[in-house]
């Protein structure tokens with residue numbers, strides 16, 4: 408019996424991989440079993456420090472440039488075989504866009520059950536997970552008795568925790584022979600330094616209240632002050648004011664930052680579906696009856712064109728940025 | 730070439746959901762049921778491929794209660810040629826694993842070269858049925874597809890990742906799950922709605938697919954349903970702008986330690 412965590416990487420380990428390891432470590436402790444990890448990708452050597460103190464006993468590392476990018480054909484058989492070899496009874500991965508495909512495929516090959524996009528995972532005589540359903544309007548707590556029990560964890564819902572600085576043993580594995588049916592022609596990824604919405608610790612979003620695309624700088628200034636990623640409501644995406652990749656909500660991205668700031672967003676139920684697991688919600692809206700105020704922790708009823716610049720300046724002051 | 734589109738009947742997410750007395754299910758009376766929105770995009774893609782002469786036949790496949798035929802009719806009115814409903818006792822309590830087994834078994838004889846599905850069903854948000862079908866049938870597959878081109882027996886697709894996309898080439902037979910943005914699903918016209926009434930929907934029983942009794946026992950169970958976090962502070966900060974902004978930053982920094 409053991410727990411296995413799938414370490415997601417994109418050239419380097421993703422924060423969500425370390426979050427999954429933190430959650431998996433708690434499960435392993437509660438179950439009284441060992442935690443191991445599987446890493447597939449380029450050399451892990453210069454990243455092993457990232458894995459210190461997470462409670463991982465061994466990392467099974469399949470290091471090969473050919474598997475730098477995720478592929479079902481490449482990754483899934485490796486994990487299936489490793490799970491069987493180790494007799495892992497719990498497998499935890501990340502619910503990123505790729506991670507969900509990865510976990511679903513592994514679960515299928517192992518013929519087991521999987522709870523995707525969990526916001527909480529625990530061990531109580533068996534694996535339990537909480538996950539939002541019905542566009543986040545309901546939270547479902549499930550228990551998984553199939554073995555291995557699989558869960559993918561929503562990014563940003565668990566804080567990375569380290570206990571000491573013990574690094575895991577790296578067990579190098581040979582690449583199995585794989586024939587890749589699917590060919591990766593091109594990987595277009597965001598410019599370095601750009602903060603990805605789903606991973607951002609702070610998100611500042613703008614809605615129709617910004618009045619027009621020429622006014623994004625007002626919201627962007629606040630985002631910059633907070634080191635935040637820029638989000639948007641669907642209304643402004645549909646209006647063509649910003650690219651769809653910024654949309655937060657039921658048909659956009661689901662974010663769980665430490666702070667979510669909604670500027671000029673009414674807070675429609677479909678928008679809430681994408682941000683209601685945020686730890687703190689701040690709303691700036693000139694309409695005191697906007698639904699967003701029922702969902703927020705802190706609200707300011709006012710004109711965002713006045714509030715945002717003042718707030719940006721105050722944040723910079725508080726963070727010693729000026 | 731034959732295309733199968735997986736379509737699920739789900740409650741409209743704009744509905745008010747009430748938890749049933751058992752705390753394990755949602756009350757279904759009064760809910761309006763629709764085709765899961767991402768499945769509409771998968772349907773539209775299939776019809777466009779047929780219109781472009783790249784597919785000969787489009788079948789819509791669903792697992793669910795008899796009522797699922799309503800959304801299958803919508804798919805037929807959009808342009809699918811026929812339907813296949815997997816149904817029978819226990820179909821509504823299947824886990825994602827069970828649904829995928831049922832769909833894969835039902836699809837075996839049809840021989841679809843391409844299977845299209847939504848990236849997730851908006852009721853259980855399970856994000857796994859289509860991937861499981863692909864693995865069970867041993868098809869190549871890609872999820873969260875935002876662009877799809879077909880040339881001969883090769884599909885070129887863009888699949889979304891956080892902060893970017895991968896462009897992939899998949900050999901058929903393949904399964905793709907579709908993300909919105911790829912197209913705008915059509916509204917069925919009245920003549921097509923009338924025509925759809927005459928198109929065939931075949932029933933397949935779970936038991937006929939060898940799925941009954943123990944085979945349906947899932948290893949996952951809902952223990953409890955609850956409402957999402959209700960403990961928001963709802964604190965409206967009063968005062969003039971300078972004062973409010975200072976107070977907000979102070980609270981974020983000192984009270985919440987979030988800055």
Ligand SMILES: Cc1cc2nc3c(=O)[nH]c(=O)nc-3n(C[C@H](O)[C@H](O)[C@H](O)COP(=O)(O)OP(=O)(O)OC[C@H]3O[C@@H](n4cnc5c(N)ncnc54)[C@H](O)[C@@H]3O)c2cc1C
Nearest residue numbers: 614615616640641642656657658659671672673693694711
């Ligand atoms: C199937 C479906 C899926 C959907 N998916 C999504 C989704 O994923 N994400 C999403 O966001 N929406 C989604 N929607 C749309 C959603 O229902 C709302 O229409 C949308 O979120 C509204 O965007 P908004 O808040 O920017 O605009 P509005 O509702 O128009 O709100 C604008 C707000 O700005 C305020 N305001 C105006 N001027 C100022 C000012 N100067 N200062 C401060 N405040 C100001 C107004 O008081 C108002 O509250 C979906 C809808 C459907 C039907």
Ligand SMILES: Nc1ncnc2c1ncn2[C@@H]1O[C@H](COP(=O)(O)O)[C@@H](O)[C@H]1O
Nearest residue numbers: 735791792846847849850855856857858
């Ligand atoms: N019961 C079902 N019948 C037909 N298709 C389904 C069913 N469940 C899921 N699917 C398909 O699989 C996709 C993903 O669903 P899910 O894995 O439940 O989020 C859906 O968008 C459908 O295309």
